[in-house]
Amino acid sequence: EAEVAQSPRYKITEKSQAVAFWCDPISGHATLYWYRQILGQGPELLVQFQDESVVDDSQLPKDRFSAERLKGVDSTLKIQPAELGDSAMYLCASSGMGRDYYEQYFGPGTRLTVT
Amino acid sequence: AQTVTQSQPEMSVQEAETVTLSCTYDTSESDYYLFWYKQPPSRQMILVIRQEAYKQQNATENRFSVNFQKAAKSFSLKISDSQLGDAAMYFCAYRRTRSNDMRFGAGTRLTVKP
Numbered sequence: 001e002a003e004v005a006q007s008p009r010y011k012i013t014e015k016s017q018a019v020a021f022w023c024d025p026i027s028g029h030a031t032l033y034w035y036r037q038i039l040g041q042g043p044e045l046l047v048q049f050q051d052e053s054v055v056d057d058s059q060l061p062k063d064r065f066s067a068e069r070l071k072g073v074d075s076t077l078k079i080q081p082a083e084l085g086d087s088a089m090y091l092c093a094s095s096g097m098g099r100d101y102y103e104q105y106f107g108p109g110t111r112l113t114v115t
Numbered sequence: 116a117q118t119v120t121q122s123q124p125e126m127s128v129q130e131a132e133t134v135t136l137s138c139t140y141d142t143s144e145s146d147y148y149l150f151w152y153k154q155p156p157s158r159q160m161i162l163v164i165r166q167e168a169y170k171q172q173n174a175t176e177n178r179f180s181v182n183f184q185k186a187a188k189s190f191s192l193k194i195s196d197s198q199l200g201d202a203a204m205y206f207c208a209y210r211r212t213r214s215n216d217m218r219f220g221a222g223t224r225l226t227v228k229p
Contacts, residue, residue, distance in 0.1 A: 033217075041221050042206050042222055043219050102210060104217065105162075106159045106160040107159055108158060
């Protein structure tokens with residue numbers, strides 16, 4: 001069964017360092033989402049791509065966060081510099097077309113700890 | 116703004132029994148989707164069940180069913196014949212039709228006792 005892949009699964013970094021996360025959506029899924037999930041809370045959308053274009057990045061802290069999906073397939077989320085408050089689970093999800101557009105498939109996430 | 120509230124941070128159920136998880140939401144829209152997602156420990160979030168707001172009939176997926184009360188803006192999840200594998204965080208989510216924005220509740224941690 002096709003799944004959303006994410007790496008790394010865990011990342012520990014010191015504050016002020018740069019960190020990057022990678023996501024490979026389900027093959028054929030045009031829409032890709034990055035979420036941040038703080039411990040004890042539900043996921044919050046950071047950025048959404050439709051193919052290679054950003055559709056919504058209104059909640060992305062653009063002074064330190066960036067995201068790209070250059071070829072409309074896999075995507076990278078970067079934080080530079082990392083801050084203590086960035087410690088969280090970063091989830092990637094993808095969705096297809098038609099009825100499947102409203103059904104998001106999630107990856108296992110990257111758990112980031114900033115020390 | 117749309118908000119989703121899950122008032123039960125934790126719930127527990129005996130194996131083979133039935134449990135109901137609560138969810139309320141706030142919206143001024145009439146056309147939207149509601150979802151229940153399951154997030155097992157250290158595993159990815161998976162969709163349990165989906166309800167379209169225009170449908171009056173409650174969605175059912177095997178042992179999982181919902182009680183959708185549109186006027187009350189309530190969307191509860193019933194798990195029948197609970198199994199040990201049902202232990203997880205459960206998130207209620209709302210998405211307005213033709214919108215990018217999925218709003219999640221804070222989650223309910225379900226424990227299943229053998």
